[in-house]
Amino acid sequence: MADTAVADGAATTEKVAESAPTVVVDDVHLVYRVHGAGAGKGSATSALSRIVARKKATGITEVHAVKGVSFVAYRGEAIGLIGRNGSGKSTLLRCVAGLLPPTRGKIYTDGQPSLLGVNAAMMNELTGERNIILGCLAMGMSQEEAQTRYTEIAEFSGLEKMSPGILSRPMRTYSSGQGARLRFSIAAAKTHDVLMIDEALATGDREFQLRSEARIRELRAQAGSVFLVSHSMKSIRDTCDRVIWLHDGTILADGPTDEVVAAYEKGR
Numbered sequence: 001m002a003d004t005a006v007a008d009g010a011a012t013t014e015k016v017a018e019s020a021p022t023v024v025v026d027d028v029h030l031v032y033r034v035h036g037a038g039a040g041k042g043s044a045t046s047a048l049s050r051i052v053a054r055k056k057a058t059g060i061t062e063v064h065a066v067k068g069v070s071f072v073a074y075r076g077e078a079i080g081l082i083g084r085n086g087s088g089k090s091t092l093l094r095c096v097a098g099l100l101p102p103t104r105g106k107i108y109t110d111g112q113p114s115l116l117g118v119n120a121a122m123m124n125e126l127t128g129e130r131n132i133i134l135g136c137l138a139m140g141m142s143q144e145e146a147q148t149r150y151t152e153i154a155e156f157s158g159l160e161k162m163s164p165g166i167l168s169r170p171m172r173t174y175s176s177g178q179g180a181r182l183r184f185s186i187a188a189a190k191t192h193d194v195l196m197i198d199e200a201l202a203t204g205d206r207e208f209q210l211r212s213e214a215r216i217r218e219l220r221a222q223a224g225s226v227f228l229v230s231h232s233m234k235s236i237r238d239t240c241d242r243v244i245w246l247h248d249g250t251i252l253a254d255g256p257t258d259e260v261v262a263a264y265e266k267g268r
């Protein structure tokens with residue numbers, strides 16, 4: 001990652017290479033442009049007057065969701081992203097995952113970032129079984145490897161124990177928590193360079209949360225970086241050693257979990 005080395009100093013010695021940067025976010029801005037969302041568009045009166053006048057809704061509203069965010073993530077780190085609703089956490093993750101091009105600024109990543117649930121594309125009409133296999137294939141496994149990993153993933157999800165026969169039913173019949181468990185189980189079956197998890201742990205029960213947290217620690221140990229967005233300070237404390245607190249699209253604090261979470265809990 002030549003660009004990162006420039007941004008972070010020459011990473012030539014072995015010691016530095018051990019804690020090599022995996023993600024560099026440099027003054028990133030993200031502005032959403034919402035078409036046809038001009039003032040008064042949502043009101044019944046304005047909609048009626050538009051219909052009567054046969055006019056289309058016009059205007060573009062801009063939402064500046066991420067405002068000049070910069071940080072460097074290192075190999076082996078688990079970073080929690082916290083902040084109140086709408087502070088820009090998911091938007092930032094989607095930028096790092098390469099799903100949203102930043103409006104301004106640059107992002108450098110070493111390896112393939114995986115945003116949980118997106119890479120393992122789930123098909124609602126297909127059964128859980130088929131989705132496990134498809135998810136594995138989507139993450140680059142061979143058909144053989146996918147078959148081998150199947151049992152491990154199904155067991156990790158714990159879904160069959162909870163509701164026998166569920167894996168042979170279409171995913172559209174799953175509760176949102178059951179779907180999230182399966183997505184996490186599929187994504188966690190692979191070692192990721194950069195794994196990003198958006199609220200996955202909040203949906204499972206306590207037993208599944210503990211298993212997920214243990215798996216996140218394993219993934220970190222396998223030299224990747226993990227980002228976790230969560231409103232559960234318990235999950236953040238149990239899983240992350242560093243926390244970035246986003247507020248209104250900017251970084252309010254970035255540091256050791258205990259310090260940042262304490263400040264967040266005091267300040268909100």
Ligand SMILES: Nc1ncnc2c1ncn2[C@@H]1O[C@H](COP(=O)(O)OP(=O)(O)OP(=O)(O)O)[C@@H](O)[C@H]1O
Nearest residue numbers: 032034063065083084085086087088089090091092
């Ligand atoms: N597709 C979109 N189009 C326009 N605005 C958006 C879009 N997605 C998010 N926003 C806006 O961007 C801002 C940041 O949203 P984002 O989802 O990143 O916040 P968040 O911190 O993840 O929130 P939460 O904790 O509620 O999940 C919010 O003001 C939101 O309304």
